[in-house]
Amino acid sequence: MFSGTKFVVDAFRYGEIEGISSYFLTHFHSDHYGGLTRSSTFPIYCNRITGNLVKSKLRVAEQYVHILPMNTEVNVEGVRVILLDANHCPGAAMLLFFLPDGQTVLHTGDFRADPSMETYPELLGCRVQTLYLDTTYCSPEYTFPRQQEVINFTASTAFELVTLNPRTLLVCGSYSVGKEKVFLALAEVLGSKVGLSRDKYNTMCCLESQQIKERITTDWKAAQVHVLPMMQLSFKNLKSHLARFSAQYDRLVAFKPTGWTFSEQVQSVEDIEPQISGNISIYGIPYSEHSSFLELKRFVQWLKPLKIIPTVNVGSWSSRKAMERCFSDWLSETRAKL
Numbered sequence: 001m002f003s004g005t006k007f008v009v010d011a012f013r014y015g016e017i018e019g020i021s022s023y024f025l026t027h028f029h030s031d032h033y034g035g036l037t038r039s040s041t042f043p044i045y046c047n048r049i050t051g052n053l054v055k056s057k058l059r060v061a062e063q064y065v066h067i068l069p070m071n072t073e074v075n076v077e078g079v080r081v082i083l084l085d086a087n088h089c090p091g092a093a094m095l096l097f098f099l100p101d102g103q104t105v106l107h108t109g110d111f112r113a114d115p116s117m118e119t120y121p122e123l124l125g126c127r128v129q130t131l132y133l134d135t136t137y138c139s140p141e142y143t144f145p146r147q148q149e150v151i152n153f154t155a156s157t158a159f160e161l162v163t164l165n166p167r168t169l170l171v172c173g174s175y176s177v178g179k180e181k182v183f184l185a186l187a188e189v190l191g192s193k194v195g196l197s198r199d200k201y202n203t204m205c206c207l208e209s210q211q212i213k214e215r216i217t218t219d220w221k222a223a224q225v226h227v228l229p230m231m232q233l234s235f236k237n238l239k240s241h242l243a244r245f246s247a248q249y250d251r252l253v254a255f256k257p258t259g260w261t262f263s264e265q266v267q268s269v270e271d272i273e274p275q276i277s278g279n280i281s282i283y284g285i286p287y288s289e290h291s292s293f294l295e296l297k298r299f300v301q302w303l304k305p306l307k308i309i310p311t312v313n314v315g316s317w318s319s320r321k322a323m324e325r326c327f328s329d330w331l332s333e334t335r336a337k338l
């Protein structure tokens with residue numbers, strides 16, 4: 001809760017909280033909306049895409065979902081708020097609050113920091129005192145390529161493999177929302193549709209993207225790119241998936257867009273090697289929707305907040321201490337440069 005307000009952000013797991021009047025939701029990932037159900041009857045504030053998902057997937061009643069515009073200052077209970085693109089999953093927003101006591105607070109939700117954020121006029125026009133920061137990868141070992149590089153690698157690998165053997169079925173793993181760019185790039189390079197389950201199809205329709213809508217179908221046979229839940233991407237499952245389409249395909253290549261994994265440290269896309277078993281190949285691709293360590297550092301050094309509150313990996317004392325040390329190093333470095 002921020003001083004002088006009755007606001008909380010991404011705090012639904014406690015049900016209705018005494019003294020809280022407005023519940024903000026940054027984006028539609030379960031570790032953020034967890035606890036929100038069809039019986040939730042308190043005011044929820046989010047943007048349109050997240051609101052569509054909350055209503056359609058969680059069945060929260062329309063009257064409790066308050067849709068806020070992007071990049072536009074709005075007034076929620078006398079407090080000025082602006083939603084900004086977080087470069088995470090579709091609908092993900094950062095929240096900029098101008099509190100009654102004069103403090104400016106930025107809550108990143110989950111985000112992948114990007115130099116383009118340094119040109120957001122809303123951030124250029126204010127001085128952020130307190131930053132609530134997505135610290136998923138706040139340690140120097142977390143390095144991974146830029147998203148576009150990974151997309152290009154995935155599309156060109158797929159194109160090559162399908163050119164060599166046109167009877168190749170492509171599969172892309174996914175969770176709920178996020179990482180759509182990976183399967184869209186596959187579909188685009190092949191000029192194919194994307195086949196997905198009815199449930200996933202309905203989820204994708206919440207995103208209000210014409211580009212996605214034109215590509216997706218629930219008719220698996222009409223698509224050379226299939227989207228399957230990430231946990232189904234094992235050799236055993238993929239083998240039986242391929243068998244269902246043996247009239248069309250005799251080979252399957254799967255792409256697993258994960259974030260950073262200890263076992264598959266890749267500095268560059270050239271390091272990506274598939275795992276192969278018979279006619280099935282699985283590529284783990286380092287497509288991250290969270291900031292790398294250096295992206296976090298650059299963003300913080302640009303924003304220069306007075307105080308940083310980490311929102312991820314805060315469970316252990318040692319990881320909290322390590323992050324505190326990081327923040328103070330970053331900020332003292334920028335002060336030294338002044």
Ligand SMILES: [Zn+2]
Nearest residue numbers: 027029088110
């Ligand atoms: Zn997320």
